[in-house]
Amino acid sequence: MSERQHQGIVIRPPSEAGSFLLQVTYGCSHNRCAFCITYNYTKFGVRKFEKVKGDIELASRYNPSIRRVFLCDGDALCLSTDELERILDCLDEHFPALERVGIYANARDILTKSPEELATLRSKKLGIGYIGLESGNDEILEGMRKGATAREMVQAVRKAQDAFIDMSVIVLLGLGSNAMSHQHALDSATAVNQMNPRYLSALTLMLLPGTSLYQKYRKGEFEIMNPTSILEELRLFLENLEVEGECTFRTNHASNYLPIGGTLPGDKERMLEVIDRGLADSSLLRPESFRAL
Ligand code: SF4
Numbered sequence: 001m002s003e004r005q006h007q008g009i010v011i012r013p014p015s016e017a018g019s020f021l022l023q024v025t026y027g028c029s030h031n032r033c034a035f036c037i038t039y040n041y042t043k044f045g046v047r048k049f050e051k052v053k054g055d056i057e058l059a060s061r062y063n064p065s066i067r068r069v070f071l072c073d074g075d076a077l078c079l080s081t082d083e084l085e086r087i088l089d090c091l092d093e094h095f096p097a098l099e100r101v102g103i104y105a106n107a108r109d110i111l112t113k114s115p116e117e118l119a120t121l122r123s124k125k126l127g128i129g130y131i132g133l134e135s136g137n138d139e140i141l142e143g144m145r146k147g148a149t150a151r152e153m154v155q156a157v158r159k160a161q162d163a164f165i166d167m168s169v170i171v172l173l174g175l176g177s178n179a180m181s182h183q184h185a186l187d188s189a190t191a192v193n194q195m196n197p198r199y200l201s202a203l204t205l206m207l208l209p210g211t212s213l214y215q216k217y218r219k220g221e222f223e224i225m226n227p228t229s230i231l232e233e234l235r236l237f238l239e240n241l242e243v244e245g246e247c248t249f250r251t252n253h254a255s256n257y258l259p260i261g262g263t264l265p266g267d268k269e270r271m272l273e274v275i276d277r278g279l280a281d282s283s284l285l286r287p288e289s290f291r292a293l
Contacts, residue, residue, distance in 0.1 A: 008042035008073065013130050013168065014253065015199075016070040016102050020059050024052050024087055028074030030106060032145045033134075034213040035175070035205060039074055046079060053090055060094035067095070070102045077105035077129065081117040088124035100127035107131070107148035110156035118163035128199075129160050134172040135184050136191030144175060144213070150191045157195040168199035173233055173256075174225045175205055181225065181233045189240035199248045200264070202237065204230055204255040227257045227285050234258075235275045238268065257285040 006023050027042035059066060069091055077084070092098055103126060110118070110129070135141055136150045148156075157167045169192060176184030192200060207214045207224060216222040225233070234251065241249075243264050249271070250261040258278040260271045278284045 006072070009038055010072060011038055011074075012070050012072065013102070015168070016068070019068040019070040019102065020063075020066045021070050021072055022052065022055055022059075022087075022091075023047055023072045024079060025073050025076050029078045030075060030108075030147050032147060034144045034216075035172070035207070035211055037208045037210045040210055042073070046083070049083070049086060052087055056090050056094050064095065065097050067097050067099045068102070069095070069098065069100075074104055075106045075109055076103050077109035077113075081113060081121065084121055084126070085124060088121065088126060092125060098125055101125050102128045102130065105129040105131050105156075105160070107152040107156035110160050111152065115159065115163060118160060118165060122163050122165050126165060128166045128168060130168045130170065131157060132170045132172070133188065133191055133195075134170070135175050136187035136189070137176060137180065137184050140176045140180060140184055150187065154191055154194045157197060161196070161198075166198040167195070168201070169195060169197040171200070171202045171237065173202050173204045173230050173237075177223045178225055178229060179223075181229060182236065185233045185236035186240055189237050193242050196243050196245060197247060200243075201249070201253065202234060202251045202256070203253045204257065206255050227282065227288055228279060230257060231275055231279050231285075235272060235279070238272060238275070241265075241268065257288065
């Protein structure tokens with residue numbers, strides 16, 4: 001395999017579709033979430049700076065006008081601040097039009113960095129972090145082995161935002177199954193309200209073979225929610241969102257039954273109406289055949 005070939009599975013947020021995807025780590029340093037299989041077969045590691053630099057040099061020869069970069073893989077903010085600074089400096093040097101660098105982050109990655117370190121990274125164009133809150137309910141988070149409480153994730157998001165790094169927060173519909181759907185929606189809305197993120201998205205749980213959650217499902221210990229229940233959960237979540245400022249909210253991921261989008265708080269009523277139309281007419285929903293593979 002070429003040294004300049006991305007190793008393992010590449011994932012990136014939908015909004016980073018046009019970005020230069022630069023691998024700086026292999027896999028995810030946590031790699032324990034019960035619903036996630038992305039990096040099951042990738043041993044976590046830090047990519048050597050020389051290889052990262054080689055990719056940057058190669059990309060700059062082909063397209064020196066790159067404006068956005070996304071640092072892969074699963075939680076690249078786990079790198080030391082020194083290493084991240086070195087990468088950000090190298091990017092800035094090679095791409096004169098560089099505007100923003102994005103990264104996946106978990107709560108621990110953010111909380112272990114000082115406010116000064118985060119400010120330094122921001123000054124070097126680290127402009128957005130993507131964090132999987134998944135749920136604001138601690139019982140669900142613990143069951144899913146997320147590795148952080150809702151309170152820690154709220155603290156992390158606020159800390160990054162205090163350093164002027166925009167945060168994009170992801171909630172996973174269906175994660176509490178039918179039994180905890182109500183609490184999942186309400187607690188997730190409470191956590192998001194405390195975060196006040198600039199961006200928010202809701203995805204829908206897809207059960208994938210190879211995950212521990214899939215095994216629970218096969219044993220009858222976890223239920224997949226039907227489309228109506230998922231939409232009701234989404235409605236309850238959205239109804240209880242009271243974010244301050246402007247928050248772009250989307251459910252446009254391929255996993256979702258009903259794509260909606262708008263800016264909170266202004267578009268909340270319109271988006272609730274779209275959900276109500278979906279609840280009244282199931283022909284408006286995307287198919288559910290891929291919910292458990
Ligand atoms: S932190 Fe993200 S990438 Fe890592 S195991 Fe959990 S969901 Fe997967």
